[in-house]
Each structure stands twice: as structure tokens, then as C-alpha cells.
Amino acid sequence: MKSMPFSLAALMRGLMLLLLVLPALSLQADPAARALRPDLRLLIDISGSMKQSDPENLRGPALELIVRLLPDGARAGVWTFGESVEVLVPHGEVDSAWRERARAAVAAIDNSGQRTNIPAALAAATYDLGSMDPRYRSSIVLLTDGKVDVAASPMANATAARQVLSETAPQLGATGIPVHTIALSDEADWTFLRSLARESRGIAEKASTPDQLSGIFVQSLEMVAPAAQVPLESGRFQIDDSVEEFTVLLFFDGEAEAMSLRAPDGSRLQADNGAAADWFVAEGFALVTVRQPQPGSWSLAAPDGARIKVTVIADLNIEIDPLPNSMPAGRASELGLRLRDGDRVLSDPAVLGMFGITLSISGPNGYREDIAVSERYGVPETGEYRISIPAFAAAGRYQLVARVSGETLQRELPMHIEVTADPAESTISSRPAELPDASLTIPMLTLAAVVAAIGFIAWWISRRRRKRRLALWEQRFRDNGEALDDPAMDGVSAAPEDSAPR
Incomplete structure (x- = not known):
């Protein structure tokens, strides 16, 4: 009988080694296998109070903007909620058919709800919590102008809110499903929404006016599905021959003025020229998509003061293992970065040596740090750079921008991190689990x-x-x-x- 504990220990040790080794081997065998596709779940408040908070129903154009920006192959779904929850756009893979359904459903956004049942909305968006596809990185974006309102009883509402913060949010955070909250109007329960985001490792935003919704939605999409961009200088940007499609997004104040794109051959693309480009103009923003563009230098005519970004779909792109959207101050972290050419991760030293890779970090109180990745780390054998991110001392919003530049190619990939004042306990890394030390015999x-x-x-x-x-x-x-x-x-x-x- 004395040998039984040691036999049991050996069995347990073998099982633990198996559980640790298999995922690590499957991930380390191919760095590209860790790239997760985005899965966005939008929850939109349609309670009666939205008549005052969003009188012009700008939720519709903001939603259509997201629908147009979501990449093919992603997954997405849209739910509306008041007293009950309704499926506005079924959760599924984003393709042309899904986009058509989503655009048609925008008109159904109204203010018919009687209450603000946030717990039911979260439950509906996580209907598949126990069987989510591991190939996707799921995130929830919650837009509301109110507080948890499930019944006439204040005690019932308080209990429901407390349960969301103490049970639902931590469970979602531990599962890797952040909830990004957007408060529309000062009547929204900002304390609750901020806590919900923090407990689930998401980011909380506040829109002072409805016309800010589109910009906040786009930033939320950047956190869920980071898209490669090209830098813009004095209204000009460079498109290389690997680009299959580019999209120009403009945010502007006031009325839309004449906007146009000039191609490298001198031809001009305008909103009334639908054959060459796809234009979508709404109050406060415009979106133009050009497919199979000419390589070379493009220029943009836009309203003064417009905020512009140019995203690209190309064979050659930056790929990252994203950090959590929210993390405590004082915690060190590590970022995985690769260059992908189609389905292949570049690992040839001669090819990688042709590109300069940098990581720029900006944050509160004028914080700025630039990391010369190519010089500091050299060329990795696997093609994957493991970049050490310094521990951030101050709480607040930080932006990380990965940049790749070559002779004719330029790419940027922006990321956002909310640093909280919570005490740090360990280091965050996007590296898969390492194999255990020599053995587990002693423990x-x-x-x-x-x-x-x-x-x-x-x-x-x-x-x-x-x-x-x-x-x-x-x-x-x-x-x-x-x-x-x-x-x-x-x-x-x-x-x-x-x-x-x-």
C-alpha cells in the first residue's frame, strides 16, 4: 500500500505533462497557427430613453460603418435589447450575404424597449460560451445610455447589477472574452459600465454626443480586429503591388465637402464615380473602398481638419499576438509579431533583413517610447519576434503602433491598451505555455x-x-x-x- 501514492503521483505527473505538452507543441510547431480571427458581438440598447440620447438614430450609420469595415472570414452578430433581447443580425461568418442582411437590418434599430436588461443581453451574446470556436478571438461591444433595469424593484436591479460584476464579468474575463462598454449620455451608469469593462478585461468609453459613436465604434473594432494601415503624409499615401484593396476612412466636423482620390496615373475618383470605388458618406464620416488599386502614390482631397486612416488588405502584412486590452500598472508584458506573406510566415533572414520593424508606444502624461525591433532582436529563426513591453507605471490609455517599412512597402498596425491602477502580480505574455522544468517530481x-x-x-x-x-x-x-x-x-x-x- 505504501507504493500507491507514488504510482498515483506518477500518473498525475504524466497527465499534467500531456496536458501541457500537447497545446505547446501544436502552437510552437507553426507560429502562424496562433493567429486568431475576430469574433465581434454587438449589443445595442433600444430602450425608450434613446429618443433623447440619440434623437437622430446615429446608431444605424455607426453600425453600417462597422459592417463595412469587418474583414471577410470574421464572425459577427448584432443583438438589440430593452426589456427583452432580440437578434438583429444572426451571429455567423462575415461574407457578402451576411453584410447584406446586416445593412437591411439597420433600419430596425428603434427606441421601443421598456427597460435596460443588460444581464439578458450579455447572456444572449454568449449563447455558445461552452462551445466557442477556438480559432476565433471573441469580444463584446455593449452600447447603452442607461443602467441595469430588469424590474420595477430597485433591489432587484441592484442585485442583478451586482451579479453581473461579481460573476458574469470575471467569468468572461477569465475565458478571454472582453466586454467593451460605450456609455451614451450622462444618464448612463458610468461606474457600472467601467467596472464591467475592467472586470472582463475590456475598455470603457463615454460618448458625450451621438456623433462620436462612429469613431468609438471604429476604435472598438481596432481592438477586436486590428487592421494593417499605411501612413498618410500631407494627404498622400503609398500603395505597393501586394495590396488587393484599400479603404480610406475620414471623420470630419460639419458638412461633407467635396472629397476625391487621385490615382498614380492622375485619374480622379469621386463619390459620383461608383465604377472605380465604393463610397459611403454619412453625417460626420465617409468611407471609400478601392479594389485592385494601382500601385504607387495616391493623394486625397478631404475637408480641413479631417481625421483620416487608410487600411489595406494585402498578401504581405503584419501579424501580432495581441495583448489583453486591459492590464494592471507595473506589469511587464511580451508581444509576438510576425510578417506574413499570404498563408506563409516569413522566416528567411535575407527577406526579413530587407524590412525595418519598430514599435512606438505613447501614453498619458506625454509618455513615449520607440523600440527598434529589427536592431534590438535581430532576425528570429522562426520568423517570430518576441518583443518585451516595459511595465507602465501610470494608469491610462496607451497606444502601441507596430511599423514595417521596406523599399516600396509601408505598414502600420495600431493597438490600444487600458492600464489600470490594480497591483501587478505577474508578467503577461502572448507566448504559448512552456514545457515544465526538469520534472514535476518534487512538487x-x-x-x-x-x-x-x-x-x-x-x-x-x-x-x-x-x-x-x-x-x-x-x-x-x-x-x-x-x-x-x-x-x-x-x-x-x-x-x-x-x-x-x-
Whole structure:
């Protein structure tokens, strides 16, 4: 029997090694296998108070913008909620058919809800929580102008809100499903929404006016599905021959003025020229997509003060293992970065040596740091750069921009991180689990020793209790004046058979 704990320890050690080794080997065998596609789940408040918070129903154009920007192959779904939750756009793979359904559904966004059932909305968006596809990185974006309102009872509402923060949000955060919250109007429960985002490792935003929704939605999409961009200088940007499609997104104040694109051959693309480009113009923003563009220098005519970004779909792109959207101050982290050419991760030193790779970090109080990745780390054998990110001392919003530049190619990939004032306990890394050290023998033997000690203590306590019970019966016989050797009790003794001097 003494060998049993060691056999059990060996079995447990083998199982733990198997559980650790298999995922690590499957991920380390191909760095590209870790690239996850985005899965966006949008929750839109349609309670009656939205008549005041969003009188022009700008939620519709903002949603259509997201629908147009979502990449093919992603997954997405849209739910509306008031007292109950309704599926506005079924959750599924983003393709042309999904986009058509989503655009048609935009008109259904109204203000017919009676309450603000946020718990039910979160439950609906995570309907597949136990069976999510591991190839996707799921995120939730929640837009509301109110607070948790599930019943007429304030106590019921408070209980429901507390349950979301103490149970639902931590579970989602531990599962890797951040909830990014957007508060529309000052009437929204900002304390609750900020806590919901923090507990689930998401980011909280506040839109002072409805026309800010589109910009906030786009930033949320950047966190869910980072898209490669090309830098813009004085209205000009460079398109290389690997680009299959580019999209120009403009945010501007006031009325839309004449906007146009000039191609490298001198031809001009305008909103009324639908054959060459796809234009979508709404209040406060415009989106133009050009497919199979000419390589070379493009220029853009836009309203003064417009905020512009140019995203590209190309064979050659930056790929990252994203960090959590939210992390405590003082915690070190590590970022995985690769260059992908189609389905292949570039690992040839001669090819990688042609590109300059940098990582720029900006944050609160004027914080700025530039990391020359190519110079500091050299060319990795696997093609994957593991970049050490410094621990951020101050809480606040940080932006990380990875940049790749070559002779004719330029790419940028922006990321956002919310640093909180929570104390740091460990280092965050996007690297898969490492194999264990030399062995687990010492900790497993320690565990076996603890189990054996607990078993011995339980046996000893049980034996003591048995002795005390027998002694009690012996005392009762004595109190009744009956001797232990009474003939009437021949063959019966209150003393234990294995009694020993104490």
C-alpha cells in the first residue's frame, strides 16, 4: 500500500505533462497557427430613453460603418435589447450575404424597449460560451445610455447589477472574452459600465454626443480586429503591388465637402464615380473602398481638419499576438509579431533583413517610447519576434503602433491598451505555455506527502474517537454497578481488542 501514492503521483505527473505538452507543441510547431480571427458581438440598447440620447438614430450609420469595415472570414452578430433581447443580425461568418442582411437590418434599430436588461443581453451574446470556436478571438461591444433595469424593484436591479460584476464579468474575463462598454449620455451608469469593462478585461468609453459613436465604434473594432494601415503624409499615401484593396476612412466636423482620390496615373475618383470605388458618406464620416488599386502614390482631397486612416488588405502584412486590452500598472508584458506573406510566415533572414520593424508606444502624461525591433532582436529563426513591453507605471490609455517599412512597402498596425491602477502580480505574455522544468517530481511528491499526512491525521482522530466511545460505555456500566467481568456479560468487554497502554 505504501507504493500507491507514488504510482498515483506518477500518473498525475504524466497527465499534467500531456496536458501541457500537447497545446505547446501544436502552437510552437507553426507560429502562424496562433493567429486568431475576430469574433465581434454587438449589443445595442433600444430602450425608450434613446429618443433623447440619440434623437437622430446615429446608431444605424455607426453600425453600417462597422459592417463595412469587418474583414471577410470574421464572425459577427448584432443583438438589440430593452426589456427583452432580440437578434438583429444572426451571429455567423462575415461574407457578402451576411453584410447584406446586416445593412437591411439597420433600419430596425428603434427606441421601443421598456427597460435596460443588460444581464439578458450579455447572456444572449454568449449563447455558445461552452462551445466557442477556438480559432476565433471573441469580444463584446455593449452600447447603452442607461443602467441595469430588469424590474420595477430597485433591489432587484441592484442585485442583478451586482451579479453581473461579481460573476458574469470575471467569468468572461477569465475565458478571454472582453466586454467593451460605450456609455451614451450622462444618464448612463458610468461606474457600472467601467467596472464591467475592467472586470472582463475590456475598455470603457463615454460618448458625450451621438456623433462620436462612429469613431468609438471604429476604435472598438481596432481592438477586436486590428487592421494593417499605411501612413498618410500631407494627404498622400503609398500603395505597393501586394495590396488587393484599400479603404480610406475620414471623420470630419460639419458638412461633407467635396472629397476625391487621385490615382498614380492622375485619374480622379469621386463619390459620383461608383465604377472605380465604393463610397459611403454619412453625417460626420465617409468611407471609400478601392479594389485592385494601382500601385504607387495616391493623394486625397478631404475637408480641413479631417481625421483620416487608410487600411489595406494585402498578401504581405503584419501579424501580432495581441495583448489583453486591459492590464494592471507595473506589469511587464511580451508581444509576438510576425510578417506574413499570404498563408506563409516569413522566416528567411535575407527577406526579413530587407524590412525595418519598430514599435512606438505613447501614453498619458506625454509618455513615449520607440523600440527598434529589427536592431534590438535581430532576425528570429522562426520568423517570430518576441518583443518585451516595459511595465507602465501610470494608469491610462496607451497606444502601441507596430511599423514595417521596406523599399516600396509601408505598414502600420495600431493597438490600444487600458492600464489600470490594480497591483501587478505577474508578467503577461502572448507566448504559448512552456514545457515544465526538469520534472514535476518534487512538487508531486510534496503533494503526495501532504495527502498521506492528512490521511494519517484522519485515521488517528477516528481511532481516538473510537477509544473515547468505548471508554464512555465502560463508564456507563460502572455507573450502573455492573462489573466488567459479570457472568451475565460473559464474552463482552468494553475495552478495545487492540488496547495498549496510554
